[in-house]
Amino acid sequence: MVAQKMTLIPRRQAMRLLSGVAASSLFPLRSFATPDKVASRISEITNGRKVSDIDIYLDMPEIAENGNQVKIVFEIDSPMNEDEYVKTVFVFADGNPEPDVAKFNFTPAMGACGATTRMRLSKTQNVIVLAEMNNGLFAKADTKVKVTIGGCGG
Amino acid sequence: MAKVKARVKVQKKASVGEVIEIKTLISHPMHSGRAVDADGKAIPRNIIKSFTAKFNGNPVFNVDLKPSVASNPFIVFPFKVTEAGRFDFIWVEDGGKEYTASKNMKIA
Numbered sequence: 001m002v003a004q005k006m007t008l009i010p011r012r013q014a015m016r017l018l019s020g021v022a023a024s025s026l027f028p029l030r031s032f033a034t035p036d037k038v039a040s041r042i043s044e045i046t047n048g049r050k051v052s053d054i055d056i057y058l059d060m061p062e063i064a065e066n067g068n069q070v071k072i073v074f075e076i077d078s079p080m081n082e083d084e085y086v087k088t089v090f091v092f093a094d095g096n097p098e099p100d101v102a103k104f105n106f107t108p109a110m111g112a113c114g115a116t117t118r119m120r121l122s123k124t125q126n127v128i129v130l131a132e133m134n135n136g137l138f139a140k141a142d143t144k145v146k147v148t149i150g151g152c153g154g
Numbered sequence: 155m156a157k158v159k160a161r162v163k164v165q166k167k168a169s170v171g172e173v174i175e176i177k178t179l180i181s182h183p184m185h186s187g188r189a190v191d192a193d194g195k196a197i198p199r200n201i202i203k204s205f206t207a208k209f210n211g212n213p214v215f216n217v218d219l220k221p222s223v224a225s226n227p228f229i230v231f232p233f234k235v236t237e238a239g240r241f242d243f244i245w246v247e248d249g250g251k252e253y254t255a256s257k258n259m260k261i262a
Binding site: 069070093096097098102104105109110111112113115116117119 | 173186188209212213214215216217218219220221222223224225226227228229230231232233234236
């Protein structure tokens with residue numbers, strides 16, 4: 001009897017150990033972007049230049065019922081001529097598997113700066129829009145979106 | 155894979171100086187590489203990675219897409235009318251496959 005008990009306990013411990021190993025090896029696959037990662041991406045792009053207070057109109061739902069299709073609308077007031085135009089707009093999400101969502105490259109030929117698309121949100125998180133002007137200035141806007149059913153296949 | 159179909163909406167006539175809105179949609183699953191199929195196998199990543207709009211051959215607008223863009227990428231953008239011409243739209247999939255659409259516009 002004593003011998004049997006002694007074999008049982010190590011096996012349970014072994015199982016617990018194994019499941020722990022399995023769980024920890026799965027975590028790297030499920031790593032998500034964090035506000036820090038988004039902040040480091042933004043500092044990478046801005047390269048130390050300051051973010052000015054140019055207004056960005058950013059429209060997203062406050063609560064997204066389905067994170068698979070979330071509409072995002074942004075507009076930036078800019079004359080969009082050769083001397084002054086918005087060059088690039090980056091969209092980041094700080095709770096998705098990767099922080100980058102999309103990068104929009106504008107040209108003066110468009111006459112206005114703005115775009116609409118649909119994105120995935122895996123959970124409730126902040127969406128950040130960073131705009132780069134042709135003169136090197138940056139502008140930023142962010143909004144929090146509550147997600148009830150996440151996207152990103154998980 | 156289901157057939158990829160690109161759809162674009164551009165008004166047929168516009169006046170010079172007017173800023174028009176162009177709506178584009180391409181039916182594409184945008185597999186992020188994270189989802190699994192019914193057998194638990196990972197579906198390999200396959201997304202539309204870039205979209206470009208050209209007017210009379212000159213690129214006017216370009217978007218780099220990441221897996222966080224929803225399936226069936228829908229993109230709306232403005233364009234200032236200066237002359238009549240032809241729009242070409244190009245979507246590039248992972249692996250380099252291209253899908254295209256084009257529209258003509260007249261001056262009203």
